[in-house]
Amino acid sequence: IDECKELSCGQDEPIIRFPFQLVNESSQDQCLYPEFCLYCTTIHGYNETMVSLPTTSGPIKFLVEKIDYESNQILVWDPEKCMATKFLKLTTSSFLPYRFSPVSETTEYSFFDCSSLSSSKYDQSQNRITCPIYGSNSNHSVFTWNLASCIKMFDINLPIMAPDLTNNLLDLSWLEQNCTVCEAKGMECKWKNNGTKGETECFGCYKKRKTILPKSLIYSATGSILLGLILIALFKIFLYFRKKEEDQIRVDKFLEDYRAQKPARFSYADLKRITNGFKEKLGEGAHGTVFKGKLSTEILVAVKMLNGTQGEGKEFINEVGIMGKIHHINVVRLIGFCADGIHRALVYNLFSNGSLQSFIFSPDNKDHFLGWEKLQQIGIGIAKGIEYLHQGCNHPIIHFDINPHNVLLDDSFTPKISDFGLAKLCSKNLSVVSMTAAKGTFGYMAPEVLSRNFGNVSLKSDIYSYGMLLLEMVGGRKNIETSSAENFNVLYPEWIHNLLEGDVHIHIENEVDFKIAKKLAIVGLWCIQWQPINRPSIKAVVQMLETRDDSQLIVPPNPFQSTTSMTTNEKTTLARRTFQMEIIQE
Numbered sequence: 001i002d003e004c005k006e007l008s009c010g011q012d013e014p015i016i017r018f019p020f021q022l023v024n025e026s027s028q029d030q031c032l033y034p035e036f037c038l039y040c041t042t043i044h045g046y047n048e049t050m051v052s053l054p055t056t057s058g059p060i061k062f063l064v065e066k067i068d069y070e071s072n073q074i075l076v077w078d079p080e081k082c083m084a085t086k087f088l089k090l091t092t093s094s095f096l097p098y099r100f101s102p103v104s105e106t107t108e109y110s111f112f113d114c115s116s117l118s119s120s121k122y123d124q125s126q127n128r129i130t131c132p133i134y135g136s137n138s139n140h141s142v143f144t145w146n147l148a149s150c151i152k153m154f155d156i157n158l159p160i161m162a163p164d165l166t167n168n169l170l171d172l173s174w175l176e177q178n179c180t181v182c183e184a185k186g187m188e189c190k191w192k193n194n195g196t197k198g199e200t201e202c203f204g205c206y207k208k209r210k211t212i213l214p215k216s217l218i219y220s221a222t223g224s225i226l227l228g229l230i231l232i233a234l235f236k237i238f239l240y241f242r243k244k245e246e247d248q249i250r251v252d253k254f255l256e257d258y259r260a261q262k263p264a265r266f267s268y269a270d271l272k273r274i275t276n277g278f279k280e281k282l283g284e285g286a287h288g289t290v291f292k293g294k295l296s297t298e299i300l301v302a303v304k305m306l307n308g309t310q311g312e313g314k315e316f317i318n319e320v321g322i323m324g325k326i327h328h329i330n331v332v333r334l335i336g337f338c339a340d341g342i343h344r345a346l347v348y349n350l351f352s353n354g355s356l357q358s359f360i361f362s363p364d365n366k367d368h369f370l371g372w373e374k375l376q377q378i379g380i381g382i383a384k385g386i387e388y389l390h391q392g393c394n395h396p397i398i399h400f401d402i403n404p405h406n407v408l409l410d411d412s413f414t415p416k417i418s419d420f421g422l423a424k425l426c427s428k429n430l431s432v433v434s435m436t437a438a439k440g441t442f443g444y445m446a447p448e449v450l451s452r453n454f455g456n457v458s459l460k461s462d463i464y465s466y467g468m469l470l471l472e473m474v475g476g477r478k479n480i481e482t483s484s485a486e487n488f489n490v491l492y493p494e495w496i497h498n499l500l501e502g503d504v505h506i507h508i509e510n511e512v513d514f515k516i517a518k519k520l521a522i523v524g525l526w527c528i529q530w531q532p533i534n535r536p537s538i539k540a541v542v543q544m545l546e547t548r549d550d551s552q553l554i555v556p557p558n559p560f561q562s563t564t565s566m567t568t569n570e571k572t573t574l575a576r577r578t579f580q581m582e583i584i585q586e
C-alpha cells in the first residue's frame, strides 16, 4: 500500500511519513489532516517540500528543510524571505498542532519597521534588509544589517528557539500523535480515511527492510553454522557407534542368556569341587544320593549322584533331555549334568526346605502343620506345574511320579516338581500313551498304569497321583502308612469321603480353613476316580482350586457307597480283589 512506500519530494528532501501526508498541491482536498499535509513544488528548478500552515490569520507557507521524527521537530524556511513577518503572525495566532520549539532560556528579539526602505535595498544577498519588517536577536548589531533607516518597533522576550530569523529559518515542534496501540500490534499508524480529523488507524507493512550485514558478522555466522553442522555430524556418528555397541552387547547378553537356558555339562572333578568332596548329604532316593553344593557364593545347588548300577542310563538321558527344555516357576530347573565315565549326576537349584514329604502333618500337630492357606497355595502351585507339563510345552509331558517326595519347597514354600526320571514326552494330540512297564511310586500310581483293565495310560494318570497327594495333604498322613500295604488305596479315599460327610472328625475351628480343607478333599476325590475319563483335566483342577465359589464343588460319587454296610475287612477284601485284576502286558 502507498503508506508503506518511503515518500519524499526529491533526493535530498526529507522523508515523508506519519504524521505527515504527501498530497498534490492541486488536490488539497485529499488532505486528512491539513496541518500535516506536505506537497512537492519546484523553485528555481529544485524540488522542494512545502507545508501550508492554516493559522487563524490565514495560511502561511513554508519550505520544509528537515523533519526529525525522533524529536518531532520540523525546520522550515520562508521562500519569501520574510520570516520575521511570519514569525510575528505566528506569535499572534494559534497554529496547532505546532508550537515553537521551546528552550530553557528566554531570548530577546527586536523588531524594526523598514517599510520606508526602497525595495532595491531588500536584498539579503548583499546583506540588505529583505522585508518591510525585520526581526533579529537583540544582541546583534544594528549596523550589520544597515538598520539606520528603520524604525525600531519593539523588543520581546520569548522562551523559544528562533535564532535564525535573519536567515529565514524557524524551528517548530509538533505534538506527538498517539500511535501506541498500533505499535503494540507491531503495526504503523495513518490518518483514518473518512474519519474525523485526528483519528488514526493501524496498517501493516510487510515489506522486507533491506539490511546490509557487516562482513565480519556474515563470516562469523557462516563459521558458527559450519561448526554446528560438524558438531551435529560428529554427534550422529557417536550415536551410530554407540547404538552399534549397545546392539552388540544386547546380542552377546542374549546369547549368554540363551546358553544359560541350556543345562551346563560338569566333569566329575567339577562336582567334587562344587560339593566340597560330597561332604553334605541332603537325602537319598531310589536312584541316587543328593548332596549340597556351591556354584558361587550366591548359587547353591543340589547334586544328585545317580547310582552307577543303572544300566544304560536311560532315565538319566530322559531327565536331562526333558529338564533342559522346561522352565516354569513350579518345576525344578536343571542347572547342569555330568556324564563323565561311569559317573552320572544331575545338578539343580537348591531348595532349602527340602521335599513336601517332610511337611505333611496332621492339623492337630500344631508345631509342624503348615496351615490350610499355605497347603492350598502349595496344592495350586503343584497343579500349575503339572498344567505346564501337560499343556505348556511343545509336547505334553507325563511325569508319572507325582508324589510328596518329588515336590521340593523353596524358601517361600513355592512348590517345585522334580524327578523327571520317569517322565514321558507324548506327541501333541495324543492323550493315550503306550507303556511297556508300569512304574512309579506305590500308592500314587494310577490304576491304569498298574493294569490296563482300568483304561489307557494318559495325562490323567498324573491327575490320579496328584489327587492322592492332595488327599494326603488334607489327611495329614502318609497314605502308604494308612493301613496294610494291601488296602491303602481303598481305605484312604473312603476316610476322606467320611470326612466330607462329617463322619470322621478333624479338628478345624476356623470356617475359612474348613472350606479350604473341604475344597482340597473334593478336588482330590475327583482326581482319584477309578475311570480316567471321570477325572478332571489339570486345567479344571486349577480352576476348582482357585474358585472362591465352593458351592459349585460337588462331592464326587463314592466308589464305596454300595459297600457302606460292609465291615472294614470286607471293604479291604473287595479292594484287594479289585487290585488283583489281571495286569495286561502291552
Ligand SMILES: Nc1ncnc2c1ncn2[C@@H]1O[C@H](COP(=O)(O)OP(=O)(O)OP(=O)(O)O)[C@@H](O)[C@H]1O
Pocket (backbone or CB within 6 Å): 282, 283, 284, 285, 286, 287, 288, 289, 290, 302, 304, 348, 349, 350, 351, 352, 354, 355, 405, 406, 408, 418, 419
Ligand atoms: N534340589 C534339591 N534341593 C534340596 N533338597 C533336595 C533337592 N533334590 C533332592 N533333595 C533332597 O534329597 C532327597 C532325595 O531326592 P531324590 O530326588 O533323589 O529322591 P526321591 O525323590 O526322594 O526319590 P526317587 O529318586 O526315588 O524319586 C529329597 O527327598 C530331598 O529331601
